[in-house]
Amino acid sequence: MALTPATDLGPATALTCRECGHTRELGPHYACEECFGPLEISYDFADVTRASIEAGPRNIWRYRGLLPVPGNVTDTPNTEPGLTRLVRADQLAEALGLQRLWVKDDSGNPTHSFKDRVVAVALAAARELGFKVLACPSTGNLANAVAAAAARAGIRSAVFVPSNLESQKIITTAVYGGTFVTVDGNYDDVNRLASEIAGEQDGWAFVNVNVRPYYAEGSKTLGYEIAEQLGWRLPDQIVVPVASGSQLTKIDKAFQEFIRLGLVEDKPYQVFGAQAAGCGPVAAAFKAGHDVVRPVKPDTIAKSLAIGNPADGPYVLDVVRRTGGAVEDVTDAEVVEGIRLLARTEGIFGETAGGVTVGVLRKLVESGALDPSAETVIINSGDGLKTLDAISSSVAPSANIAPTLEAFRAADLA
Amino acid sequence: MALTPATDLGPATALTCRECGHTRELGPHYACEECFGPLEISYDFADVTRASIEAGPRNIWRYRGLLPVPGNVTDTPNTEPGLTRLVRADQLAEALGLQRLWVKDDSGNPTHSFKDRVVAVALAAARELGFKVLACPSTGNLANAVAAAAARAGIRSAVFVPSNLESQKIITTAVYGGTFVTVDGNYDDVNRLASEIAGEQDGWAFVNVNVRPYYAEGSKTLGYEIAEQLGWRLPDQIVVPVASGSQLTKIDKAFQEFIRLGLVEDKPYQVFGAQAAGCGPVAAAFKAGHDVVRPVKPDTIAKSLAIGNPADGPYVLDVVRRTGGAVEDVTDAEVVEGIRLLARTEGIFGETAGGVTVGVLRKLVESGALDPSAETVIINSGDGLKTLDAISSSVAPSANIAPTLEAFRAADLA
Numbered sequence A, B: 001m002a003l004t005p006a007t008d009l010g011p012a013t014a015l016t017c018r019e020c021g022h023t024r025e026l027g028p029h030y031a032c033e034e035c036f037g038p039l040e041i042s043y044d045f046a047d048v049t050r051a052s053i054e055a056g057p058r059n060i061w062r063y064r065g066l067l068p069v070p071g072n073v074t075d076t077p078n079t080e081p082g083l084t085r086l087v088r089a090d091q092l093a094e095a096l097g098l099q100r101l102w103v104k105d106d107s108g109n110p111t112h113s114f115k116d117r118v119v120a121v122a123l124a125a126a127r128e129l130g131f132k133v134l135a136c137p138s139t140g141n142l143a144n145a146v147a148a149a150a151a152r153a154g155i156r157s158a159v160f161v162p163s164n165l166e167s168q169k170i171i172t173t174a175v176y177g178g179t180f181v182t183v184d185g186n187y188d189d190v191n192r193l194a195s196e197i198a199g200e201q202d203g204w205a206f207v208n209v210n211v212r213p214y215y216a217e218g219s220k221t222l223g224y225e226i227a228e229q230l231g232w233r234l235p236d237q238i239v240v241p242v243a244s245g246s247q248l249t250k251i252d253k254a255f256q257e258f259i260r261l262g263l264v265e266d267k268p269y270q271v272f273g274a275q276a277a278g279c280g281p282v283a284a285a286f287k288a289g290h291d292v293v294r295p296v297k298p299d300t301i302a303k304s305l306a307i308g309n310p311a312d313g314p315y316v317l318d319v320v321r322r323t324g325g326a327v328e329d330v331t332d333a334e335v336v337e338g339i340r341l342l343a344r345t346e347g348i349f350g351e352t353a354g355g356v357t358v359g360v361l362r363k364l365v366e367s368g369a370l371d372p373s374a375e376t377v378i379i380n381s382g383d384g385l386k387t388l389d390a391i392s393s394s395v396a397p398s399a400n401i402a403p404t405l406e407a408f409r410a411a412d413l414a
Helices: A050-054 A060-066 A090-096 A115-128 A141-153 A167-174 A187-200 A212-217 A220-229 A246-260 A281-288 A313-323 A332-346 A352-367 A405-410 B050-054 B060-066 B090-096 B115-128 B141-153 B167-174 B187-200 B212-217 B220-229 B246-260 B281-288 B313-323 B332-346 B352-367 B405-410
Strands: A012-017 A039-043 A086-088 A101-105 A133-137 A156-162 A179-183 A204-206 A237-241 A270-276 A327-330 A376-380 A399-401 B012-017 B039-043 B086-088 B101-105 B133-137 B156-162 B179-183 B204-206 B237-241 B270-276 B327-330 B376-380 B399-401
Touching: A039 A212, A050 A060, A050 A220, A060 A115, A060 A220, A086 A220, A090 A101, A090 A332, A090 A352, A101 A220, A115 A133, A115 A141, A115 A204, A115 A212, A115 A220, A133 A141, A133 A187, A141 A156, A141 A167, A141 B332, A156 A167, A156 A187, A167 A179, A179 A187, A187 A204, A187 B405, A212 A246, A220 A246, A237 A246, A237 A352, A246 A270, A246 A313, A270 A281, A270 A313, A270 A352, A281 A313, A281 A327, A313 A327, A327 A332, A327 A352, A332 A352, A332 B141, A352 A376, A399 A405, A405 B187, B039 B212, B050 B060, B050 B220, B060 B115, B060 B220, B086 B220, B090 B101, B090 B332, B090 B352, B101 B220, B115 B133, B115 B141, B115 B204, B115 B212, B115 B220, B133 B141, B133 B187, B141 B156, B141 B167, B156 B167, B156 B187, B167 B179, B179 B187, B187 B204, B212 B246, B220 B246, B237 B246, B237 B352, B246 B270, B246 B313, B270 B281, B270 B313, B270 B352, B281 B313, B281 B327, B313 B327, B327 B332, B327 B352, B332 B352, B352 B376, B399 B405
Parallel strands: A101 A376, A133 A156, A133 A204, A156 A179, A179 B399, A237 A270, A237 A376, A270 A327, A399 B179, B101 B376, B133 B156, B133 B204, B156 B179, B237 B270, B237 B376, B270 B327
Antiparallel strands: A012 A039, A086 A101, B012 B039, B086 B101
């Protein structure tokens, strides 16, 4: 596939290697020709103002002038993710001893995770690059998001999942139609197969493989929204779950862009990463003072964060160290307690990744790594309805009674 | 409980009986003193303009000047529901032979159903009326919404469900904390017990029982949003799922209020009701030309619509007949096909109630009752993640393969 003069990727200008800095032209590329490092989008932003953003649609496309998507992206059917709630969380703050806390609740997206953001950007760029099929390997949220986005756009999807996935997770993707393939193997096997297919099937855009540079930029919108929803300013501290690590680095990138564009005041902020202890390679590297991330074999209920060899791990370490943050991890029991605490204090039922973030927030406050008097934002990146198993043995009814007033009175519930 | 001079229920002025027209003062009342008919809120609206609404928050409180809630309602923590997507559904339209179709997707609410709207209004009014506990009988969406809203508001919830409810549905409410009681009986037993407790426990606001007049008004926001999101105009036709029937009548009320306030142009519109054949008492009454609705024993997969004796059934018939609409019902097989069609064409995974609405839309087009060339809106009131059982046997993967390129090629998926 080659770019035509009609190709419009908005303000994107080139692909730059994050390792060696080598730059090449835009296109369906994801690895550096020189050193095989990951490519990232470079931009030349036109005049983007608070007013021009506020005049945009009530979804991520209000930031289209900062994304690698065509200027007319809103004319094409898409799931219109974003502009999810930023919830002032006074009760959670009180429970943890913080003074000013916000939850960015991305469970409000169309398929109820932040993946709708990255998939929407990947889809828009993939169409522009001439791809015909939207594909991914996944075990959950990404599969939902890809199948839904492709259905809405009227193009074919091809989703690959391990064949031992729970039947419920199979249903939630299969319902959108498209090609849906179960693969006899674990997620690593599925991922490897996806890369092989991407190399062979010219028109297939695997969102997290061969169009990953575009896809990853979608996470910037989380950062943009937080700054805009705070009234065009940055928080002092932010806690972000770390799977591949991409989300954390892109939120930082978004903050930096807003500063450079003069959309927010330049001020210090600290970025913290949250992992599950059962899959905490970045936390381990941070604590050991290492620059490289040693892969681990995941063993945690936080499946959406269970990436043992996180592609952006080193860049997470860069951001966290540059801003004076930290990476911390919590046990599965702390994850469950985090889910319950968020639900009980703020009425937000997050998935396990949300529990990780709340648990890590608590731990960072207790250790003194995070300043409880500084304004803090945490990310809830997904929905508890998708990870019910994680809490099924931890929550229960208060009482069981016969259907009579007498039974109600006897149960002493008043 | 008595109102104090400080009680602020916004533009609400009185409670008026829908049967005999008798009016009484605002308060914690739900049945007419004269005839036991249902009470409804009367208003004296101040100056509400498009600009004043557009300047409001991005949730239902932008319409607070039209709801029975205090003027400072946004100062109190709440789940901030509403302003969900209105999705232009060209592919679904094409599949059904319509020209201009929109889906109002209320699965984007905080607990993923329209119940967040009515509960938020009930909570705001209940606090103002002096209630201390937010309660409900429920089998699903309402339980989620009440428990979440109370948690967020920092007040106690008391939710009553049949003890034979699936464990998954118990988890999704129990996670929010509060008092959660399973009752040995069916939903009717639970409902009756709730009424008895409401009569005895002074501070308990059962949202759908003793504060129902306030609660029901929350559904007006669906109508307001549709009109605003269409660019301050009314659709020609709207298809609304019918459980108690309240939602349909309140959307009509919202349209009428907008016309009276000069916020939209006065024009004819037709309101259609959608039921499942296994619980279609209003459809049956409509087809038979009756004014009264004969109760039925529900037997349908569309559990959120399974109200055999719908309180607002007669008022649904009034609205539908006044506007030239109809009430139609579909079989469970058609419900499943409706869910799948909505997912495949628009990437929206609706719950069974959404499947009912799509199925009825199709049937109304085929019968000629609905004009395919007129602009139509349908409501998706809840989320498919909550009713997975309904489609578990109808959707499946396309293929199962070994994790090799050879297997991929052999499966002929390219």
